Every structure is written in C-alpha cells, then in structure tokens.
Amino acid sequence: MDLENQKRVLALTEEHGAENIVVLLGASEGEASGLAAETVTNGDPTFAGPLTGVQLGLSVFHVCEEEIKSEVDPAVYDEQCGMMEMVMDIDDIAGEMSSIRADFCKYL
Amino acid sequence: MKTVIKGAGYILAHTPDMVLHNGTTQTTERIVNPDSEYLKQLPNHLRDWNTVLAYWPNQVYIGNKTPDELAAIPQPWFEQTCDVNARYGKYGQMMPQEEFLLLMQAVDVFDLVKLEKSFVAEHKAAFAANEMIDETIVARVKDGIEGEEIARLVNEEHSEPLYHHNVLVGCVNRAHDIDVNLSSHVMHENMVSKASSVLALLSALKNAGVAKEDVEYVVDCCEEACGDMNQRGGGNFAKATAEIAGLVNATGSDVRGFCAGPAHALIDAASLVAAGTFKCVVVTAGGCTAKLGMNGKDHVKKGMPIPEDMIGGFAVVLTADDGVSPEVNLQIVGRHTVGTGSAPQAVIQSLVTEALDRNGLKITDIDKFAPEMQNPDCTKPAGAGDVPLANYKMIAALAVKRGEIGRADIASFAEKYGLPGWAPTQGHIPSGVPSIGYFVDEIKAGRLNKCMIIGKGSLFLGRMTNLFDGASFVIQPNSGPEAPAGVSEDEVKKMIAKAMREFAASLLAAEE
Numbered sequence: 001m002d003l004e005n006q007k008r009v010l011a012l013t014e015e016h017g018a019e020n021i022v023v024l025l026g027a028s029e030g031e032a033s034g035l036a037a038e039t040v041t042n043g044d045p046t047f048a049g050p051l052t053g054v055q056l057g058l059s060v061f062h063v064c065e066e067e068i069k070s071e072v073d074p075a076v077y078d079e080q081c082g083m084m085e086m087v088m089d090i091d092d093i094a095g096e097m098s099s100i101r102a103d104f105c106k107y108l
Numbered sequence: 109m110k111t112v113i114k115g116a117g118y119i120l121a122h123t124p125d126m127v128l129h130n131g132t133t134q135t136t137e138r139i140v141n142p143d144s145e146y147l148k149q150l151p152n153h154l155r156d157w158n159t160v161l162a163y164w165p166n167q168v169y170i171g172n173k174t175p176d177e178l179a180a181i182p183q184p185w186f187e188q189t190c191d192v193n194a195r196y197g198k199y200g201q202m203m204p205q206e207e208f209l210l211l212m213q214a215v216d217v218f219d220l221v222k223l224e225k226s227f228v229a230e231h232k233a234a235f236a237a238n239e240m241i242d243e244t245i246v247a248r249v250k251d252g253i254e255g256e257e258i259a260r261l262v263n264e265e266h267s268e269p270l271y272h273h274n275v276l277v278g279c280v281n282r283a284h285d286i287d288v289n290l291s292s293h294v295m296h297e298n299m300v301s302k303a304s305s306v307l308a309l310l311s312a313l314k315n316a317g318v319a320k321e322d323v324e325y326v327v328d329c330c331e332e333a334c335g336d337m338n339q340r341g342g343g344n345f346a347k348a349t350a351e352i353a354g355l356v357n358a359t360g361s362d363v364r365g366f367c368a369g370p371a372h373a374l375i376d377a378a379s380l381v382a383a384g385t386f387k388c389v390v391v392t393a394g395g396c397t398a399k400l401g402m403n404g405k406d407h408v409k410k411g412m413p414i415p416e417d418m419i420g421g422f423a424v425v426l427t428a429d430d431g432v433s434p435e436v437n438l439q440i441v442g443r444h445t446v447g448t449g450s451a452p453q454a455v456i457q458s459l460v461t462e463a464l465d466r467n468g469l470k471i472t473d474i475d476k477f478a479p480e481m482q483n484p485d486c487t488k489p490a491g492a493g494d495v496p497l498a499n500y501k502m503i504a505a506l507a508v509k510r511g512e513i514g515r516a517d518i519a520s521f522a523e524k525y526g527l528p529g530w531a532p533t534q535g536h537i538p539s540g541v542p543s544i545g546y547f548v549d550e551i552k553a554g555r556l557n558k559c560m561i562i563g564k565g566s567l568f569l570g571r572m573t574n575l576f577d578g579a580s581f582v583i584q585p586n587s588g589p590e591a592p593a594g595v596s597e598d599e600v601k602k603m604i605a606k607a608m609r610e611f612a613a614s615l616l617a618a619e620e
Contacts (some may be wrong), residue, residue, distance in 0.1 A: 004571075028493060028498055029491070029493050031491035032491040032492060032493075035491060046405060047140075047141060047144075048136065048137070048140055048141075079451075079453070080451040080453060080454070081451070081453070082453065082509065083452065083453040083456065083502060083505040083506050083509055084451075084452050084453065084502070084505070086501075086504075086505035086508060086509075086515070086518065087498070087501040087502050087504075087505050087518075
C-alpha cells in the first residue's frame with residue numbers, strides 16, 4: 001500500500017479509534033487486495049511504510065464482497081460495479097480477504 | 109484540415125546502475141532500511157546488455173518484432189530468448205549505458221554533467237558511430253575530467269554520482285547551492301529525460317522522413333518538471349530538446365497529465381495541425397529514472413531478473429495531410445471529465461463508449477484498442493496483474509452490458525481487439541502510445557482500420573485533486589483528398605430554387 005495512504009489510515013485510526021474504522025478496498029485482484037488488507041491489520045508486509053510493525057487489526061473488506069454488496073442499492077451497485085464484477089475473480093478476492101480477516105482482524 | 113501521423117520513434121536506454129542509485133524504490137529503501145536483504149540481493153538480479161537485447165518486449169518496442177509475434181510467445185518472457193538481438197530496429201534503438209551517459213553530457217548546456225577522462229576516451233568512438241548521433245551532437249561531448257575531481261564533487265559538492273558497472277565514471281552537479289529544484293538529484297532526473305527525448309525525437313524524424321527545419325512545434329509530455337525555486341515547473345523540455353535535435357524553426361511547450369500526458373499531447377498536437385496553426389508538430393517524451401526497479405522487491409523475492417532497467421522514450425510526428433499516412437480522427441475523442449467519477453465503469457465509458465456513441469459506433473467497430481501497455485513481466489510478479497489484459501476485460505465487460513458482444517466473448521476479446529503489453533513501466537511511456545508505430549504500419553498495409561489509443565492518468569498522486577484522468581483518440585486510414593471547402597455558384601442556385609419550390613408548395617398546401 002502507498003506510503004501516504006498508510007499514513008492517512010494511521011491518522012484516521014488515531015483520530016476515530018480502530019473499532020470505528022472500516023477500510024474498503026477496490027483493488028482488481030486477490031493478491032493486491034490481500035496485501036492491502038494485511039497492511040491495515042497486521043502491518044506493512046513490505047516494511048516500507050508507517051504501518052510497518054503496527055497491528056491495527058482494522059475491519060477490512062473489498063467492495064465486491066457480499067458483505068458490502070448487500071449494503072448497497074442494487075441499481076447503484078450495478079452502475080458503479082456491475083462491469084467490474086464481470087472482470088474480477090471475486091472468489092479469489094473474497095478468499096484472500098476472509099483469510100486475512102480471520103487471522104488479523106480485531107473488531108469483527 | 110486533416111492531421112496525419114507521418115511516423116514514430118521508440119528508444120530504450122539500458123541503465124542498470126541507475127536502477128541501484130536512482131530508482132525511488134531503492135533510494136527509499138536505503139533511507140528506511142539501509143541494511144536490507146533486498147539491497148544486498150538486488151545487484152545479482154540486474155540484466156546485462158546482451159540479455160536486454162534478446163528480450164522479446166524490448167525487440168517489439170524498437171520494432172524488430174510485432175505485438176502479434178509477442179502474443180504467441182509463452183510468458184514469462186524473461187525466460188525466453190528472442191531470436192533477434194539487434195540494437196537498432198525499425199522504430200529506433202536500444203542504447204547501452206555508456207553511450208547514454210555520453211548523450212547526457214551532450215544534451216547538457218550548463219556544464220553540469222561531468223564525465224571521467226578515460227571513460228570518455230573509451231566510449232566516444234562508439235557514441236559517434238551511433239546511427240542517430242550526428243557530428244553536432246558528438247562535438248558537444250567534452251574530453252572529461254580527472255576521477256579524483258569527480259569523487260570530490262560527489263563527496264563535497266552534493267553532486268549526483270554516475271556509475272557504470274559499479275565504477276564512478278561521472279556526476280551531475282547541482283545547478284544552485286540552495287534551490288532544491290536545481291539540486292543535483294533533480295538535474296540528473298531532468299537530464300535523463302531530456303537525453304532520452306532527444307534520441308526518440310531524432311528517431312521519429314528519420315522514420316517520418318521529415319526534415320528538421322520543417323518542424324514548427326514540439327510538445328513534450330514526460331512526467332518531470334524543470335524550473336527553479338520561483339517556478340518549479342516553468343518548463344520547457346520541448347524547446348530544450350528541439351535545440352539539441354537541431355530543430356531551428358521550432359518552438360514548443362510542455363503538456364502534463366501524469367500517464368495520460370501523451371494522449372492529451374497528441375490530441376493537442378493533432379488539433380494544432382488540423383486548425384492550420386502549424387504544419388508539422390512533434391510530440392516527444394523521455395523516460396524516468398525514478399521508476400527504474402520500481403517493483404524490484406517483488407522481482408528479487410521471486411528470483412527473477414529486474415526487467416525495469418530500461419529508460420524509455422517515444423516521439424510521434426504529425427503533419428498536415430499527405431494523402432497517404434493514417435489520420436487522427438478528432439471527432440472520436442474521449443475524455444474523462446470532472447463529473448465522470450472514479451468508478452472503473454464510468455472511466456471506461458468516458459474514454460471509450462461516450463466518444464463512440466457520439467459517432468454512431470460500437471465497441472466492436474474499433475479493430476484494436478491500445479490502453480496502458482505495461483509489460484506483464486514487470487507487473488504480474490508485483491501483484492498488479494496483466495494491466496493491458498485487465499483493460500481489455502473491462503472494455504469487453506462494458507460491451508456485454510451494452511449488448512454488443514455475448515458474455516462468452518469476454519475471454520476472447522483481448523486476443524481479437526487487443527495487444528499484449530511490451531512497454532517498460534515508465535508511467536507515461538506505456539500509456540497507449542507504444543502502439544502508434546505498429547498501428548501506422550498495419551493501417552497502411554490495410555490490415556487494420558480504426559485503432560483507439562487510450563491514456564489514463566492518476567492525478568491524485570500530485571495531491572492537488574482526488575480525480576483520475578484520461579483521454580483517447582482514434583487513428584484510421586487516410587480517407588483521401590478532402591472535398592473543397594464551400595459551395596459552387598451552381599449549387600447555390602439549386603439550393604435557392606429548391607427552397608422556393610418548397611415555399612410555394614407550402615403556400616398551396618395552406619390554401620387548400
């Protein structure tokens with residue numbers, strides 16, 4: 001995850017409390033989603049950014065996961081995400097996300 | 109008036125030492141984690157000159173192989189050896205690091221690039237023998253200075269070191285003692301951009317068969333900024349490049365838009381020609397040192413060579429209609445607007461289908477799309493996937509939503525309407541434009557009809573806006589001579605007679 005984004009996630013978490021933050025990802029495939037999810041839960045796996053060694057344990061989802069999709073007006077979801085649903089390997093992304101959440105998320 | 113594409117130039121400079129010393133992944137790592145295993149391992153993963161010569165994507169970039177041939181080669185391509193290993197190609201060349209360092213000095217007009225005496229002596233003949241380097245450029249190379257003086261400049265004067273095979277052979281001095289925008293780091297970055305742009309520009313002019321004195325305007329669309337502390341991006345790379353290339357009748361300016369810069373610049377340039385403002389405009393861009401080895405950590409972790417070791421450059425020559433060359437269709441221009449939003453669906457609609465709809469065309473009326481043409485050898489190991497393929501899937505999915513293709517056709521869409529990615533991950537360099545040379549050839553040969561170039565830019569990286577950006581345009585076969593403007597006297601008489609007949613008929617109808 002971009003170093004500046006890590007800084008923003010850290011600052012928002014300090015301001016609002018980790019239990020009140022949900023990180024929503026939009027990466028196009030599983031590995032990148034997993035890396036970003038790991039960064040905001042277990043810390044930056046590349047040891048480069050401000051989240052290195054910081055285990056925030058935030059709740060983190062990908063926008064194509066059922067947990068998020070079911071929260072959104074179907075017409076809006078189709079307009080914004082319908083095309084990408086056809087493109088992305090949703091099972092792969094959802095698998096990566098749930099395994100990261102199971103291992104590192106502290107607030108679910 | 110129509111604008112045609114007369115030719116394009118594509119060049120690569122092999123700069124393995126700059127991967128180590130100037131790529132931001134490495135410079136950041138050196139600050140954050142100086143003893144890291146990555147920094148220790150990285151030198152063992154750099155490619156030598158012969159390996160980059162026989163690398164398939166590089167041979168496609170300079171035009172010795174076609175994208176179609178590349179598509180038939182199994183990935184990853186770094187495991188394959190291309191049967192062509194020539195340094196010169198139809199569109200340009202690959203330049204080895206030693207020649208590129210001499211070129212950096214040749215393009216320097218402020219005596220900032222210093223090279224060591226014996227290094228210059230050893231490589232000047234090869235530099236002079238380069239097909240694209242004429243005597244005016246060779247004459248700009250100085251004899252060089254002592255190695256001790258270079259070491260002193262690096263150690264005491266904050267000069268940016270230049271290495272060749274890990275040996276200090278030169279440096280770029282700062283251009284001001286305090287001004288950060290003229291620091292040796294910035295001067296180095298800008299000099300690399302300028303040098304690679306000069307080489308691309310000269311290659312494009314040669315390929316287009318256009319004389320230097322016929323160029324009236326140059327547009328630079330790289331992603332660097334030149335200026336001082338009072339005007340950080342004052343410019344102007346375009347004119348600075350034109351000066352070294354010997355374009356005495358040209359002026360120019362810089363267009364910026366992150367990776368979308370080239371698409372914006374080409375639309376601007378084509379419009380300048382179409383409006384009759386200038387008869388010949390060249391769009392040019394050099395490469396970017398910061399992005400060298402950008403995904404190096406993943407490449408090293410996966411035990412593969414570093415493919416991001418090439419500085420890229422390209423240039424495209426646009427002129428008034430010659431009756432033969434493919435033309436830029438300025439009616440089919442896509443643009444991501446402020447109101448478009450950032451959802452991928454909205455982005456693709458704004459860049460692809462909105463412009464097609466305005467012209468009564470379908471997605472399948474375009475023969476080939478050229479979006480971000482990043483080499484998947486660079487991006488896949490880093491978890492960013494196959495970028496062109498991802499773009500084709502999005503365009504295909506949109507075509508499904510519009511009922512233009514069936515859902516089952518998504519899988520084959522990329523093969524039919526796309527190309528594999530072969531460009532180095534140098535931001536603006538892969539952004540659609542690497543395909544222009546190929547498209548021009550294929551359109552002239554009658555094998556392709558309409559081809560769309562799509563540039564996309566991540567403006568939010570500049571922290572001035574959260575917006576994304578993009579622009580697109582279509583290249584098509586020359587449509588032949590244009591009809592003369594205006595109408596003849598006979599036609600005017602006929603039009604008046606027709607109007608009077610219709611008026612009389614309407615009066616009669618009203619009386620009835």
